Amino acid sequence: MLLNIERNLEVVNQLIQQAADNAERNIEDITLIAVTKTVTVKEVKEAISQGITDIGENRVQELLKKYEELGDAVRWHMIGHLQKNKVKYIVDKVDFIHSVDSLSLAEEIEKRAAKINRPINCLVEVNISGEDSKHGLEPTEVKSFIKKLDEFKYLRVMGLMTMAPYVEDPEATRKYFKGLRNLSEEIKKIPLNQVSMSYLSMGMSNDFQVAIEEGANMVRIGSAIFTTEA
Template sequence: MNREFDYLRGNLEIIMSKIERAALKSGRKADDIQIIAVTKTVEPEKISAIIDEGITELGENRVQELVKKYDIIDKKCNWHHIGHLQTNKVKYIVDKVKLIHSVDRLSLALEIQKRAEKINRIVDVLIQVNVSKEESKFGVYEEELFELLEKVNKLGNIRVRGLMTMAPYDENPENVRHVFAKLRDLSIDIQSKTLDNVSMEFLSMGMSNDFEVAIEEGSNMVRIGSALFGERV
């Protein structure tokens, strides 16, 4: 690793230690939890350095950044789209991403289906749920979740692999524990309905400030940016 980026290893060790403790509390191992390194505004050299440390799942919020970095980073890695996705941008990433975390409406699912069908690919997605019903956040409300799933599961080129949510920011993560617990309960309800093309393999919840509580409540996919790369400038 470039000596300039030595601090990344230290940050990762701290994160892994916290993941291990949180996983233990929920009866799991650190290996059960996947880190998605959030690379928003992070330069390619730094991304390359974290890949060298074994973090190969990368999450981008913006399509333009994802496409640009996809072409620059020449190391083995997987890209996740984790931000709000406009339907007119699907065509740029449908052949590049391992997982889309933010499907929150039927029109988006239909566009993914159309584009995936054209390239003969099955695209894995998560349904984004706005558990807290914050107006500033995207995501389907709990009351509309099952209706959306029943429509999406009929699309042959989409496979729902789980759920994603963003909790409200709070300096005390204990105050948002109920958000993560609710998403876990929803995933259990969905799993019991045995819908075609729908599994609840992944719960993408928890970010730099609250990932420990999210893991304790069942998350197995955490999206970590600033705790790994440092605060964005």
């Protein structure tokens, strides 16, 4: 088995371009986040040499391990569920936290970021599909939650994140991505001071083209980049 990251990235970038063209969008407005769960530092370095600038990690421990080797060579995204007691380890390292889903977590991020005087870009995680197995706020809870976060000084809400259910036919995920985009548009109409709806983080290896067609400007792609070929 051969892992050809260069070839995989070529294919992924072609598919992103195709989806951007379908939606009449500029590919430069779409950030590809390479998800490096279970991926070695050597493989991450190879991806960086092929143009990857943004790395996403699901677990704090893995992020810290890779950060030791790579430092600020890339932008770091914490995309997995984040426990309050782990915030202190990453608050000075990550560029984005994609998984803010409770007031207690938000308050911890605010407190830790204030201590080091470093604003942190965050996305509010929404359980758009209503699956019990997924983290995130119910869509009906998001507006009131975001109004509370608008009062924070260091936690900067920059948009929304979701995970669609895994299905064989990516087309079946469209309604979920459309739902998150619509929610984002509704939030834009609320008078807010700090909150921005600049980003929609949605779409993974199996459904990122549909997500882009529905407005995603951050896609989190792992297996399509780091899967071996026969």
